[in-house]
Amino acid sequence: MQNQFKSADGLVEVNISKQGDSWLYEGQSCQILNDGRLQVTTADGSVHLARAAKVGDVWWIHISGHTFKLERIEPGANASEEQGGLTAPMPGKVLEVMVSVGQEVSAGATLMILEAMKMEHKIVAATDGTVTAINFNAGDQVEQGVTLLDLEE
Amino acid sequence: MANKLTKVLVANRGEIACRILRACSEAGIASVAIYASNDAKSLFVELADEAVQLSGDTIAQTYLDQQQILRIAAATGSDAIHPGFGFLSERADFAQAVGDAGIQWVGPSPAAITQMGDKMTARITMRNAGVPVIPGEEIEEVEEEAALIAIEEASHRVGYPLLLKASSGGGGKGMRAVHDPSELISSAQGARREAIAAFGDGRVYIERLLTGSKHVEIQILADRHGRTIHLGERECSVQRRHQKVFEEAPCATMTVQIRAAMGSAAVAAAQAVDYEGAGTVEFLLAPNGEFFFLEMNTRIQVEHPVTELVTGVDLVREQLRIAAGEPMSCGDLMIRGHSIEVRLYAEDAANNFLPAIGKLAVFTPPEGPGVRLDTGVREGDEVTPNYDPMLAKLIVWAPSRPEALQRMRRALDEFVVLGTTTNIRFLRELCDQSEVINGTTDTTTIDRLWPNGWSPNVSQSIQSAALLVASCAEVNGLQRRTSSNSNQVISDGPVSPFHTLNRRFP
Numbered sequence: 001m002q003n004q005f006k007s008a009d010g011l012v013e014v015n016i017s018k019q020g021d022s023w024l025y026e027g028q029s030c031q032i033l034n035d036g037r038l039q040v041t042t043a044d045g046s047v048h049l050a051r052a053a054k055v056g057d058v059w060w061i062h063i064s065g066h067t068f069k070l071e072r073i074e075p076g077a078n079a080s081e082e083q084g085g086l087t088a089p090m091p092g093k094v095l096e097v098m099v100s101v102g103q104e105v106s107a108g109a110t111l112m113i114l115e116a117m118k119m120e121h122k123i124v125a126a127t128d129g130t131v132t133a134i135n136f137n138a139g140d141q142v143e144q145g146v147t148l149l150d151l152e153e
Numbered sequence: 154m155a156n157k158l159t160k161v162l163v164a165n166r167g168e169i170a171c172r173i174l175r176a177c178s179e180a181g182i183a184s185v186a187i188y189a190s191n192d193a194k195s196l197f198v199e200l201a202d203e204a205v206q207l208s209g210d211t212i213a214q215t216y217l218d219q220q221q222i223l224r225i226a227a228a229t230g231s232d233a234i235h236p237g238f239g240f241l242s243e244r245a246d247f248a249q250a251v252g253d254a255g256i257q258w259v260g261p262s263p264a265a266i267t268q269m270g271d272k273m274t275a276r277i278t279m280r281n282a283g284v285p286v287i288p289g290e291e292i293e294e295v296e297e298e299a300a301l302i303a304i305e306e307a308s309h310r311v312g313y314p315l316l317l318k319a320s321s322g323g324g325g326k327g328m329r330a331v332h333d334p335s336e337l338i339s340s341a342q343g344a345r346r347e348a349i350a351a352f353g354d355g356r357v358y359i360e361r362l363l364t365g366s367k368h369v370e371i372q373i374l375a376d377r378h379g380r381t382i383h384l385g386e387r388e389c390s391v392q393r394r395h396q397k398v399f400e401e402a403p404c405a406t407m408t409v410q411i412r413a414a415m416g417s418a419a420v421a422a423a424q425a426v427d428y429e430g431a432g433t434v435e436f437l438l439a440p441n442g443e444f445f446f447l448e449m450n451t452r453i454q455v456e457h458p459v460t461e462l463v464t465g466v467d468l469v470r471e472q473l474r475i476a477a478g479e480p481m482s483c484g485d486l487m488i489r490g491h492s493i494e495v496r497l498y499a500e501d502a503a504n505n506f507l508p509a510i511g512k513l514a515v516f517t518p519p520e521g522p523g524v525r526l527d528t529g530v531r532e533g534d535e536v537t538p539n540y541d542p543m544l545a546k547l548i549v550w551a552p553s554r555p556e557a558l559q560r561m562r563r564a565l566d567e568f569v570v571l572g573t574t575t576n577i578r579f580l581r582e583l584c585d586q587s588e589v590i591n592g593t594t595d596t597t598t599i600d601r602l603w604p605n606g607w608s609p610n611v612s613q614s615i616q617s618a619a620l621l622v623a624s625c626a627e628v629n630g631l632q633r634r635t636s637s638n639s640n641q642v643i644s645d646g647p648v649s650p651f652h653t654l655n656r657r658f659p
Contacts, residue, residue: 003624008503014624023628025621028614032629040618048615050622053514053571054632059623060514060571065581066611068619069574072627089507091538095346113343116508116538120347144510 005059005070086123086149088142092116096138103131105151112136112148129153156257158182158233158477162226163201165237166216168529168545169453170197173235176469185229187222189215191539196531203229212539216240219247223254233257233476239541242452243270243323259476261451265426269449273320273358279446282425284418287437287445289360291320297345300355304341307359308334314362317341319348319355323450325395326351330362365595366437368392369404369444371419372460374471375428378480383416384464385488387456390594391583393506398576398599399583400456401493402463404438405554405592415444422449431457431472437596455496455546458527462492462550491557492550495565495580499542502579503608508542511535514572519564523550523557536573544575554592558584578609 003014014025022029027043030050038050040063050063054072061068095113099105105125112123133150136142160183163173170186174197177184186201189209198204205225207215215221217240226234234251236242236259245266251258260266269275273291280286290307294300308315308331317340319327327348329340345355367390375381388404389397403412419434426449433454435447457468466483475481499509516532528545530536536544549564551557565581586602588594599607626632 001624001628003627005620005623012620014620016621016624016628023621023625025624026617028618028621030618030621030625032625032631036631038622038625038631040622042614042618044614048618050618051515051517051569051571052622052626052631054626055512055514055572059626061619061622061626062515062569062571063618063622064615065566066578066609066615066619067569067571067575068616068623070619070623072623089501089504090510115350120343121505121507 002075004073004075006073007068007070011073086111086125086147086151088114088144088146088148089121090114090116091144092121092142094136094138094140094142094148095120097134097136099131099134099149101131101134105129105131111151114142114148123148125151127151127153156232156478158257158473160185160229160231161233161235161259161473162187162222162229162231163197163235163237164216164222165235165240165242166192166195166197166529167540168527168543169237169239169455171200171529172527173237173469174200176467176473180470180473182473185225185231187216187225191537195534196529205229212240219244219250223250223256226251226256227254231256233259233473235259235472235476236452238450238452238455243450245270257476259430259472261429261432262427265428266451268426269432269451271320272318272322272448273356275448276358276446278425279422282421284422284425284446285444287360287363287447289315289358291358292356295356297342297355300345300357301338301341304357304359305337308337311359311361314364316360316362317344317357318360319344319352319357321352321354321356322348325392327357328395332362363437363439363445364597366390366439367404367406367595368397368435368447369407369415369438370433370435370454371415372454372457372468373419373423373428373432373434374466374468374475374481374483375423375430375432376475376481377429377478380481381420381423381428382481382483382486383419384460384466384468384483384486386412386415387459388594389456390596391589391598392596393599397456398496398498398580399493399589399594400459400495401491401554401557402459403488403491408442411438411442411444418444418446422446430475431468455543456494458525458546458548459492459494462525462548463488463490465489490550490552491554492548493557493561494546494548495561495583496543496576497545497547497568497570497580498576499536499544499573500576501574502576503606505606506576508538509536509574510538511573513544513570515569517567517569518545519547519567521564521567523560524564525549555590558590579607582607582610 016023016025040048059070092114109125110122114121129151132152162185184201186204209215241247245263248258249263292303294303314332317329329344331340349355372384387402389400391399433450436444438444501507513534518526525548530544549560562584
């Protein structure tokens with residue numbers, strides 16, 4: 001069975017197969033326990049208990065003290081990787097726009113300042129580039145995930 | 154002098170409201186919660202004997218609306234108001250209005266709040282009382298341009314690196330560290346803007362940034378019977394964005410001599426303003442044992458539980474006793490064992506500690522010996538951007554520091570929160586850092602350990618296991634299991650007969 005997930009590191013294809021009560025992947029096996037938890041035996045034989053919960057399209061997995069957020073991509077859906085756009089990490093208010101369209105910026109430059117949860121957050125250029133669009137002005141309210149400005153490498 | 158409390162209104166929300174409401178219940182005092190409409194289903198509303206909804210939408214129209222809160226206090230027959238921390242807890246005008254309405258304020262007098270609440274006045278008061286303060290200058294100019302000029306001039310006398318702090322500040326708001334003169338003006342503008350937005354007062358002062366220092370604070374209690382005592386120290390050096398994340402008592406490098414000197418300075422600070430109730434005097438402790446007054450918090454603090462666990466004193470219960478005019482109940486104090494607290498934030502530690510939101514689809518806290526959870530949330534709750542992202546505090550106690558740290562590791566490994574990103578893994582990895590293990594943390598520890606930001610240290614094998622679990626859960630439709638009761642199996646697998654029986658216990 002094939003599944004596709006999107007994590008912080010990008011898209012991953014996972015092919016699991018069934019053997020008796022167990023599901024197998026990369027030398028590891030997984031069984032579902034009666035209480036809804038999952039038990040993984042890794043390649044070296046160590047056993048880990050995991051919990052899973054789905055919120056929207058995202059599977060939240062807790063295993064061995066780590067928590068993973070894996071968005072399931074529906075088969076056939078066109079999973080678009082993040083473009084050069086800089087998105088609002090939180091709903092909030094634009095406090096200040098530090099750049100103008102056409103301006104060249106270097107990686108690490110502060111482009112915009114947002115206020116969310118009473119704290120200021122800097123929107124920082126991940127790479128060197130040229131600002132090609134600014135979509136909001138100081139004072140504007142923004143929703144989570146909207147593209148604040150575009151940067152072309 | 155005694156004025157027995159019969160009903161306390163808690164003018165706060167979340168975790169600290171729960172803490173106070175529970176203390177009221179244990180003290181046999183009736184309690185009233187007030188809540189904004191978006192808090193109607195919150196845990197603290199449930200814990201109160203009575204709950205009254207505030208009208209209004211914004212924080213200013215609800216938890217900060219003094220007149221509305223006073224009207225509810227009168228209507229419910231409350232004879233005391235406990236402000237918790239944040240919100241109105243350090244507002245002298247509110248403490249005054251509460252007293253004028255014939256209601257007991259659980260905290261110090263308006264005069265003491267004013268003297269300590271304005272950080273510049275506090276510096277001056279402490280200097281006059283003989284308590285050492287950090288070298289620096291107060292900037293009295295209010296108007297932006299004049300203030301920036303005065304800050305620029307003062308910066309040459311104070312020297313770099315320096316710290317800009319809002320006079321009305323707190324919780325890291327309106328604070329900026331400046332390492333280079335070229336950053337001064339933009340930092341000053343940012344600090345003033347944040348301070349005006351948060352406190353309506355843009356005045357800032359400048360302090361020399363003392364690198365390599367520990368943040369150590371002394372808990373004090375003062376009653377109306379002439380007794381002012383200190384309950385030892387807490388160390389809260391580990392901070393991100395000037396907000397504490399990891400706190401402990403006692404401080405690992407404390408000596409009997411420094412504790413005695415710092416304790417006396419804290420008691421002197423409290424007595425200088427005729428303090429009443431619970432309060433905290435914060436100091437910076439330099440590596441050479443010198444210490445400097447930072448500020449006094451005229452309220453209960455977030456990290457108060459670590460002091461409770463090592464002294465055995467219930468600080469919130471003592472606040473209620475003192476407010477009722479009774480003498481504090483604690484006798485001679487002894488510090489026993491070691492306690493550590495971590496703050497559970499809904500935030501993405503791997504992305505510059507950005508606040509996170511979402512549904513707490515699973516919230517399973519750790520259990521077992523020596524573990525205490527002070528929470529404001531429970532499974533099924535929604536974390537929204539409306540309030541502070543602190544969800545809960547996890548506190549452990551053990552006979553020694555290494556055992557307490559090991560207990561904290563165990564507790565964090567057991568803690569499962571799904572549906573909202575939290576800092577649990579960050580806190581867990583913090584426990585393995587040598588500075589934390591050796592107790593040599595200072596206020597720059599996090600920035601120094603992770604100069605380019607933190608990211609989780611996770612093995613390839615665990616990553617594959619997570620992908621296998623997600624695939625397995627997807628293929629088997631595990632999302633159909635209810636999130637509020639994970640023991641209940643709706644589909645697949647055998648159904649336990651015990652789930653279908655109505656059991657009665659004699």
